[in-house]
Amino acid sequence: MADLRVNIGTLILKNPVMPASGCFAYEYEQALDLSRLGALVTKSVTPKSRIGNPVPRVCETPAGMLNSIGLPSHGQRYFLEEIAPHYSAVSAPLVASVSADTAEEFGMACEVFSAPGIAAIEANISCPNLEADGRAFAMSATDTHAALHAMKKRTRLPIWAKLTPNVTDIAEIARAAEDAGADALVVANTFLAMAIDPETRKPRLGNVMGGLSGPAVRPLIVRMVFQCHRAVKIPVIGCGGIVTAEDAVEHLLAGATAVQVGTASFLDPAAMVRIIEGLEAYCGRHGVARIAELIGAVSIDPGITDRWLRLAQQSG
Amino acid sequence: MKVESHSCEVLQHDWVNARYKYLRLRCPAPLARATVAGQFFQLACPHGETEQPFLRRPMSVYGIGPQDERIEFLYHVKGVGTRALERLRPGGTLEMFGPLGRGFRFSPQWQRILLVARGVGLATMAPLVPLAARAGVGITALLSARAPSDLMQEEFLRGAPAQVHAVYDSDGSSAVDRVEALLRDVLLRQRFDMVYTCGSNRLLFLMQKMQMRGEAALEQQMACAMGVCLSCVRLFNEGGEKVFRRVCCEGPVFPIATVSGEVQFG
Ligand SMILES: Cc1cc2nc3c(=O)[nH]c(=O)nc-3n(C[C@H](O)[C@H](O)[C@H](O)COP(=O)(O)OP(=O)(O)OC[C@H]3O[C@@H](n4cnc5c(N)ncnc54)[C@H](O)[C@@H]3O)c2cc1C
Ligand SMILES: Cc1cc2nc3c(=O)[nH]c(=O)nc-3n(C[C@H](O)[C@H](O)[C@H](O)COP(=O)(O)O)c2cc1C
Numbered sequence: 001m002a003d004l005r006v007n008i009g010t011l012i013l014k015n016p017v018m019p020a021s022g023c024f025a026y027e028y029e030q031a032l033d034l035s036r037l038g039a040l041v042t043k044s045v046t047p048k049s050r051i052g053n054p055v056p057r058v059c060e061t062p063a064g065m066l067n068s069i070g071l072p073s074h075g076q077r078y079f080l081e082e083i084a085p086h087y088s089a090v091s092a093p094l095v096a097s098v099s100a101d102t103a104e105e106f107g108m109a110c111e112v113f114s115a116p117g118i119a120a121i122e123a124n125i126s127c128p129n130l131e132a133d134g135r136a137f138a139m140s141a142t143d144t145h146a147a148l149h150a151m152k153k154r155t156r157l158p159i160w161a162k163l164t165p166n167v168t169d170i171a172e173i174a175r176a177a178e179d180a181g182a183d184a185l186v187v188a189n190t191f192l193a194m195a196i197d198p199e200t201r202k203p204r205l206g207n208v209m210g211g212l213s214g215p216a217v218r219p220l221i222v223r224m225v226f227q228c229h230r231a232v233k234i235p236v237i238g239c240g241g242i243v244t245a246e247d248a249v250e251h252l253l254a255g256a257t258a259v260q261v262g263t264a265s266f267l268d269p270a271a272m273v274r275i276i277e278g279l280e281a282y283c284g285r286h287g288v289a290r291i292a293e294l295i296g297a298v299s300i301d302p303g304i305t306d307r308w309l310r311l312a313q314q315s316g
Numbered sequence: 317m318k319v320e321s322h323s324c325e326v327l328q329h330d331w332v333n334a335r336y337k338y339l340r341l342r343c344p345a346p347l348a349r350a351t352v353a354g355q356f357f358q359l360a361c362p363h364g365e366t367e368q369p370f371l372r373r374p375m376s377v378y379g380i381g382p383q384d385e386r387i388e389f390l391y392h393v394k395g396v397g398t399r400a401l402e403r404l405r406p407g408g409t410l411e412m413f414g415p416l417g418r419g420f421r422f423s424p425q426w427q428r429i430l431l432v433a434r435g436v437g438l439a440t441m442a443p444l445v446p447l448a449a450r451a452g453v454g455i456t457a458l459l460s461a462r463a464p465s466d467l468m469q470e471e472f473l474r475g476a477p478a479q480v481h482a483v484y485d486s487d488g489s490s491a492v493d494r495v496e497a498l499l500r501d502v503l504l505r506q507r508f509d510m511v512y513t514c515g516s517n518r519l520l521f522l523m524q525k526m527q528m529r530g531e532a533a534l535e536q537q538m539a540c541a542m543g544v545c546l547s548c549v550r551l552f553n554e555g556g557e558k559v560f561r562r563v564c565c566e567g568p569v570f571p572i573a574t575v576s577g578e579v580q581f582g
Contacts (some may be wrong), residue, residue: 027543027565030318031413041544051560055546056537060370065539069546070558214370266540267360267372268321270412 002283003070003290004276006038006257007157008235009183011093011120013258014292017248017276020239020262021097021122021162022069024315026086031269036276038258042083045122046073047109050263053207059195060197064214064241065263066193068207071099072128076112084117093119095160101130103143107150114155119129123147123156124176126164126189138164139175148180158183160237165229166192166219170224171231181303186237186260187225191217216262216291222254229255243271245278255296319542321413321537324387325385326404332364332390332471336436337379337402339389341410348383351377352568353443354419354533357387358541360411366409369397371539374564377415378441379474382427388437416541417568420444422530426509430502430530434460438472440533440568445514456506458499460482460490462485479514491523498532499526513572524572532572536563551576 018039019028022053025043026034034040052072059066078095087094100106110121117237125137125147132204137143144161151159161177163170165188174185190211195204203209218241225238238256242248243264251259264271283291317409324341330340377426379388393402404410407411420427424442431441448455455478459465463486469502473480481498483489499522511530513520520532539546552561552574561567 023540023545025544030542031317031320052546053551055547057549058537058545061370063370065370067539067545067547071556072546072549176554181465263497267370269319269540269542270317270321274550 002288003278003292004242004279004283005290006292006295008120008160008237008258011158011208013093015276015279016252016256016258018092018095018258018260019091019272020260021124021267022067025261026083028265028269032086032273036273037092038247039093039095039119040087040090040130041095041122042079042097042262044071044073044097044127045076045079045109046071046099047105049073049077056204056206059153059204061193061195061212061214062216064212064216065266066195066205066212067190068205068210070207073164076109079111080115084115088117090236095120097120097122097124097162099127101128101191103129103131103146103150104136105146107154110151110155110157110159114157118157120160120183121151122153122160122186123151124189126162126166136164136166138162138173139167141172143228144173145180148177148182151235160184160186162186163240164239165187165189165220165224173226174228174231174236178234182234184235184237184257185228185232186239187228187256187284188221188240191220198267213240213248215243217241218250223251225251225256226254226298242275243267245275248275248279249282249294252291252294253296253298255298257292257295274279319413321344321411324410326406326408326410327386328439328479329404329406332468333465335466336390336468339391339401339404341387341389343385343387344483345385347415348381348384351380351387351415352419353377353380353422353447354440355415355417356440356541356568357389357412357414357416359389359401362404362408363411364403366401367396367400369400372413372541373397373401374535374538374541375450376533376568378439378442379542380580382442389466390436390437390442417564420512420533420569421510422447423509424453426451426453428454428456428506429509430506430508430511430520431455431457432460432499432511432513433472434514434516434519435462435466437513437533438468441512442472442474442516443479445476455479456508456565457481457500457549458495458502460484460495460519462486478572492507492518492548495519496522496526499517499523499528511572519577523526524575528572530572531569532575533568534563534570534575535568538564540564
């Protein structure tokens with residue numbers, strides 16, 4: 001049996017499969033054994049309570065979906081008292097996702113979450129920065145750096161920076177997060193998108209715009225995982241469009257150390273366990289002893305362009 | 317595991333009228349024993365050339381049993397997903413997961429229940445009919461439909477004895493004020509231990525206004541159907557406070573008195 005363990009900094013995961021934030025809660029214990037997962041990642045919690053966006057909050061699109069849930073949250077105290085205890089008997093490490101309105105608030109949120117039972121903090125810096133006109137923190141290298149810096153000052157827990165794909169140059173943002181001390185990157189959140197019903201002329205989401213996720217985004221995200229892996233030394237966690245074990249392998253080959261599964265769980269609540277079993281089978285089939293061997297192992301021929309040009313010249 | 321994906325065989329799949337279809341499945345597990353009236357499943361509508369429904373479609377169980385692995389649905393062919401679903405033929409396979417949600421309360425000790433349904437809302441309440449009939453609980457039903465051809469009274473009762481009041485859009489008898497008068501009359505003459513409704517916000521709010529105590533099965537656009545994604549919320553009044561509840565797992569059945577506001581799609 002292959003060794004599925006991977007390291008995210010100091011954290012050792014028994015396998016590289018974990019849920020994506022907002023696509024997991026303890027209700028899934030009705031459908032799978034949570035202890036089998038590499039880690040547990042919670043829905044983003046905000047310091048203040050929020051009610052979330054108007055319905056409809058989801059709609060489907062070709063090979064994917066849009067969501068505009070809008071981070072409804074009962075606040076961090078509620079999380080520590082009412083949510084976190086549900087996971088105390090689960091062997092997988094708990095990663096708490098936080099969202100905040102300002103860099104300083106991100107810092108304070110990390111302090112509050114530096115509590116027993118929380119193994120790492122995922123910083124959802126893809127959310128709007130109120131000090132930058134609502135532009136997402138991770139749309140700017142400076143804001144990314146500032147937010148991560150504020151967080152690292154306030155906690156000893158590992159911080160995973162969750163990037164937004166809505167940028168021109170994701171490698172630049174990845175480097176800014178690494179410079180500010182991020183322990184890992186999660187690549188990435190959803191693509192800002194919109195859908196309109198031609199019959200009613202109305203937007204399909206109550207919030208007009210929302211985030212695109214699911215298989216439709218996988219090639220875009222795989223490319224970003226590849227670019228981030230080349231740009232930084234810290235681990236990259238791939239997140240986007242993973243439905244099968246082969247999809248997860250694709251992320252690993254592009255440079256991901258671990259993967260997160262979001263939308264696929266909505267189609268089959270046991271999807272993550274199916275993916276873990278599929279990874280074991282893949283390793284068996286390909287004689288892979290340690291799954292970590294696959295990280296960044298995409299086989300690219302560096303000389304192909306030269307040979308291609310030479311060939312074109314010869315035949316010309 | 318309580319919630320699992322099942323690959324089911326289509327045993328029967330027939331039109332009951334121009335818009336509604338009846339689906340009978342053989343499941344690979346004894347789901348009938350694990351499913352209660354008011355619960356639902358998430359159905360994977362098959363992909364065809366023109367339709368590729370991505371999300372699962374929530375459907376209430378319309379019939380449970382009599383064999384342990386038999387589950388039935390009754391649905392309105394309405395949009396992308398149900399049009400794709402409609403094309404499944406006997407012998408074909410349907411993937412689904414469940415059972416999901418909280419069902420209706422029911423006690424065999426009760427004397428009489430009232431069921432108020434609009435359109436295909438009757439599918440959700442249909443499993444209550446054999447429960448009541450077997451326990452000797454009297455059934456009164458108020459069925460509202462566009463026209464007599466859409467009523468599906470036989471599909472609802474399936475031979476069980478009941479007192480039925482049918483109202484239609486086509487003759488104006490389904491207008492809220494006329495239904496109100498009808499309900500007042502029914503309530504004067506009969507006492508109900510429980511009242512259920514499904515399929516119409518208008519009827520639901522009428523019953524709320526008339527202070528009828530009972531349960532309503534609600535709908536909302538959803539994705540995960542297990543309480544995880546927080547997409548299917550509706551607003552409720554609970555003890556003077558307004559709260560959001562997830563239709564999929566805190567419902568779809570809620571006390572009539574607590575439902576607040578009206579949610580429209582798109
Ligand atoms: C708990 C529950 C039980 C249900 N039981 C039944 C039943 O027994 N029989 C039946 O005919 N219908 C039932 N419905 C409604 C049924 O789910 C929708 O009619 C169906 O999803 C429409 O899909 P579509 O692709 O054909 O329509 P479209 O309008 O093309 O659907 C587009 C999207 O909107 C969603 N949607 C559309 N209408 C509804 C709705 N009313 N409620 C929730 N989501 C909706 C769809 O799931 C899909 O994601 C139930 C809904 C819920 C929430
Ligand atoms: C319904 C829904 C809710 C989400 N909520 C959050 C959230 O609270 N915080 C966050 O960082 N990402 C959130 N996401 C984004 C996912 O974590 C993930 O980045 C994205 O869906 C891409 O992965 P996927 O294609 O596997 O779904 C949400 C996604 C969905 C579909």
